[in-house]
Amino acid sequence: MKEIYSEIILDHWKNPRNKGRIENADIVIEDSNPLCGDKITFYLDFEKETIRDVKFEGSGCAISQAAASMLSEIVKGKNIYDIVKLEKDEIEKMLHVSLGPNRIKCALLPLKALKLGIYSYIGKKYKT
Amino acid sequence: MKEIYSEIILDHWKNPRNKGRIENADIVIEDSNPLCGDKITFYLDFEKETIRDVKFEGSGCAISQAAASMLSEIVKGKNIYDIVKLEKDEIEKMLHVSLGPNRIKCALLPLKALKLGIYSYIGKKYKT
Amino acid sequence: MRLEKYRKDFPILKIKINGKRLVYLDSAATSQKPKQVIEAITDYYQNYNANIHRSIHSLGEEATKAYEEARETVAKFINAEKPEEVIFVRNTTEALNVAAFGLRKIVSTGKILLSEMEHHSNLIPWQQLAKINNAKLDFVGFDQDGYLKIEELKQKARNAKVIAITQASNVLGTINPIKEIAEIASDAIIVVDGAQSVPHMPVDVQELDIDILAFSAHKMLGPTGIGVLYAREELLKKMEPFIFGSEMIKEVSFNNASWNDLPYKFEAGTPHIAGAVGFKAAIDYLQKIGMKNIRRHDQEITDYALKKLSKLVNIIGPKKAKDRSGLIAFTMNDVHPHDIAAILNEDGIAIRSGHHCAMPLHTKIGINASARASFYLYNTKQEIDLLVKSLEKVKRVFEK
Amino acid sequence: MRLEKYRKDFPILKIKINGKRLVYLDSAATSQKPKQVIEAITDYYQNYNANIHRSIHSLGEEATKAYEEARETVAKFINAEKPEEVIFVRNTTEALNVAAFGLRKIVSTGKILLSEMEHHSNLIPWQQLAKINNAKLDFVGFDQDGYLKIEELKQKARNAKVIAITQASNVLGTINPIKEIAEIASDAIIVVDGAQSVPHMPVDVQELDIDILAFSAHKMLGPTGIGVLYAREELLKKMEPFIFGSEMIKEVSFNNASWNDLPYKFEAGTPHIAGAVGFKAAIDYLQKIGMKNIRRHDQEITDYALKKLSKLVNIIGPKKAKDRSGLIAFTMNDVHPHDIAAILNEDGIAIRSGHHCAMPLHTKIGINASARASFYLYNTKQEIDLLVKSLEKVKRVFEK
Numbered sequence A, B: 001m002k003e004i005y006s007e008i009i010l011d012h013w014k015n016p017r018n019k020g021r022i023e024n025a026d027i028v029i030e031d032s033n034p035l036c037g038d039k040i041t042f043y044l045d046f047e048k049e050t051i052r053d054v055k056f057e058g059s060g061c062a063i064s065q066a067a068a069s070m071l072s073e074i075v076k077g078k079n080i081y082d083i084v085k086l087e088k089d090e091i092e093k094m095l096h097v098s099l100g101p102n103r104i105k106c107a108l109l110p111l112k113a114l115k116l117g118i119y120s121y122i123g124k125k126y127k128t
Numbered sequence C, D: 001m002r003l004e005k006y007r008k009d010f011p012i013l014k015i016k017i018n019g020k021r022l023v024y025l026d027s028a029a030t031s032q033k034p035k036q037v038i039e040a041i042t043d044y045y046q047n048y049n050a051n052i053h054r055s056i057h058s059l060g061e062e063a064t065k066a067y068e069e070a071r072e073t074v075a076k077f078i079n080a081e082k083p084e085e086v087i088f089v090r091n092t093t094e095a096l097n098v099a100a101f102g103l104r105k106i107v108s109t110g111k112i113l114l115s116e117m118e119h120h121s122n123l124i125p126w127q128q129l130a131k132i133n134n135a136k137l138d139f140v141g142f143d144q145d146g147y148l149k150i151e152e153l154k155q156k157a158r159n160a161k162v163i164a165i166t167q168a169s170n171v172l173g174t175i176n177p178i179k180e181i182a183e184i185a186s187d188a189i190i191v192v193d194g195a196q197s198v199p200h201m202p203v204d205v206q207e208l209d210i211d212i213l214a215f216s217a218h219k220m221l222g223p224t225g226i227g228v229l230y231a232r233e234e235l236l237k238k239m240e241p242f243i244f245g246s247e248m249i250k251e252v253s254f255n256n257a258s259w260n261d262l263p264y265k266f267e268a269g270t271p272h273i274a275g276a277v278g279f280k281a282a283i284d285y286l287q288k289i290g291m292k293n294i295r296r297h298d299q300e301i302t303d304y305a306l307k308k309l310s311k312l313v314n315i316i317g318p319k320k321a322k323d324r325s326g327l328i329a330f331t332m333n334d335v336h337p338h339d340i341a342a343i344l345n346e347d348g349i350a351i352r353s354g355h356h357c358a359m360p361l362h363t364k365i366g367i368n369a370s371a372r373a374s375f376y377l378y379n380t381k382q383e384i385d386l387l388v389k390s391l392e393k394v395k396r397v398f399e400k
């Protein structure tokens, strides 16, 4: 069996990228997985339809925190409509693991938070 | 296997003994088995601690009606404290059958009604 | 007999009762189980038994997957839009309680309309709700042949908030025109007791356009202890939860709790995981045969039985097999249904006798009890012949 | 290891997870099942499956007998005075809901006293009751070592109408002095959550002098989907029924119903008959070993594990095995419990991680989640050694 904690995951867990806050970010979005206590807050700055900058804070298991870190690297500079298309498969590919129906929730939390953030940005944009 | 409907049961079902009412009976007691719709009413006359006369009315399955008929024969003239001691075993012996936990309720309904009648007689006696 | 070959899958059909091979004609009470269902349960306990939802060890993940796959299987079986619309409960009775209790704020003092042919499980929860809410309970009758009075329903449906009705009566056998009712009462919440229909015919909640459906696994080849409450998502979101505890909450402090997402809001505590696994196996089995084929088989047997029995007993309900589900309730003049059942049992034939949890219906048609033979995919015409022979014996024994 | 020989009865203990033999340390979530239990269920479905109570054919009588024998077995197991005091429900969670809901008129606006170590299932139903009744909810705390604060309880018990408390905490492991509590609060209705105690030690409701006890079969070698609400007869008579429908009524008309006798008043619809049969087999199995022996075994394993683990992890709850049931929750500084469980799973070791449905308790001790290893009669000291070895690996992997 492939080990669940690859070098990459452990690396991101030990040295999370883009960890921290953005002051006066366009969007600050928090989500949590109350079943296990994992928490993620994303700080997002946008430039039209792309994500210009992203930082995150959070606590939780290595999978959720590494997923947040890796995702933050991937999405920077990407088109928001491409990001909201990301699904479970892409996250598993990104993490190089395949997870069961319970553990996958940890891995998907950052993506879920990110999408929520993007949607509230879109919502805001169309309001004004 | 012994057949459940012996000659005796069918005889009592077809020709019930002591069927009818006693006008101005000391005790009239009705009981029913709502799960199957069986109904029994006993009319009881007492002489001190014995049953002087008994009649019954009722509707229901052959087992319950035959049991009422047979029981009415047995208890006439008997001491009430002996009657309240009768149990499931005696009823099965009387009917010459052994019945499962559901069907036995039909067979026991007349005894249950009779005991209720005796208890209310005792209750009345001690009140006055 | 097209479905004869499936008999071999049911181990119990080989046993003997009083020296005679079992003739099981009581599937409306509970069905027998094929070995595929029994083996699925055994396999669960021997190979991946674990508590679900929270656990991330392999057994827990496997059990969770199986449990949620069962939910998806049920959802597809009744054509629910989403698996989250399927709530696992103990049985039809609990499903109808969860529905009635859950709707209490939505229904408020509005009228609740039932039919006079309801099983106690689709009557007493609504009586309770009416009492709590001070709401009106009203009833649609049925005619002499056991058909629902549609004109009366049209009248009474007008200002009804809920219409709770059985799709197939467990005494009359009548199949009610649910789709037509849902059209007539498009403003009401339509609650369908599917205990006797879902096991026996194709039921499609979207095609019927109903809001709530209740049924039990044990009547459709599945295990005891598991059943389903289906409800439309928007309705489930508005409904109050019924049982409180673990799994159904999201956040808890000492004095407050917030409810979890669907379907978990309605599933508190460790569920009947083995039951869900067995239920899935049962549905897989039914679908392999095909619900249309099962319905056709039921109808053939019922048609045959109606013809054979009509000379011998007083049949309750519609005369035509096509308007009935696969069961026939009847009486035999003087002979009490219990005595009929007892004599038949001597010949190894299992039928039911009593009021079949439909006391008001029996009162209405002026009897205390009835005998009922009910059929499923494993029954044969030969078994009907045995039933007839045994009923002739009943007649002989109880001749006055 | 005195109980080692019983391992062979548990088929699942032979399976491999990731190439390693399964080390199952999650029995507090749900226990594994011996073949005797699995076979009892199979036997039921293959040889005497039928609906109960109403049916007078042989299968129905046999199924009814088995179901009621299961009730008697449970009653004797906890030393209830009468079988009618045993109500079959789905699980501990439902039992506590039936209790809380059933007591609502009796409790009225009276104070409900819980402890701060309750599982959500023994918390949220009482929160709901307090809300409905506008009653006060109060809590007894626990000290730094995880012991219930008895002096605080004495204070708060004075005007309590109900005290609902767990006999063994599923996180701290603490065994609470129920008998002493029942003496202190002799006027209150004492409700005991026995989910973690009844499977693991002798529990005698008369000796403890309690009013209500709730527990689940699936945590004590039995099937999923069945549990028990025990309550004293006088109390059950006064309690309101929770689920309405067939079997639980005596007489019904269109607008009214009267409740059936005990225990049926609380058991509506077709029950989990196979579950009761399997539950009986589980209790027979436990009694063959003896509950005292099981308790002793649990204690030995726990004692051994406490010693081995204390150098490696932060143990939650009492230090002494004799004050604990057979489970140990712990944390490992920086490493999240999910990650601990995931690494252990790679070695075939199944433990639980999360808040174990005791969120307020975790908040109270200042953590989000914990890891938990729990033991039962089939666990061995060798398995604890494997656990320790694997935890050392966790430490290595997650060293920063």
Ligand SMILES: Cc1ncc(COP(=O)(O)O)c(C=O)c1O
Pocket (backbone or CB within 6 Å): C246, C268, C269, C270, C271, D028, D029, D091, D092, D093, D094, D119, D121, D122, D166, D168, D169, D170, D193, D195, D196, D216, D227, D357
């Ligand atoms: C102390 C305690 N109470 C209640 C429960 C709930 O049990 P169930 O999920 O079987 O309803 C559990 C089990 O998780 C428990 O440990």
Ligand SMILES: Cc1ncc(COP(=O)(O)O)c(C=O)c1O
Pocket (backbone or CB within 6 Å): C028, C029, C091, C092, C093, C094, C119, C121, C122, C166, C168, C169, C170, C193, C195, C196, C216, C227, C357, D246, D268, D269, D270, D271
């Ligand atoms: C029409 C109908 N509704 C409800 C029920 C109740 O089903 P269960 O006992 O599985 O809750 C039955 C079965 O007896 C039924 O026939």
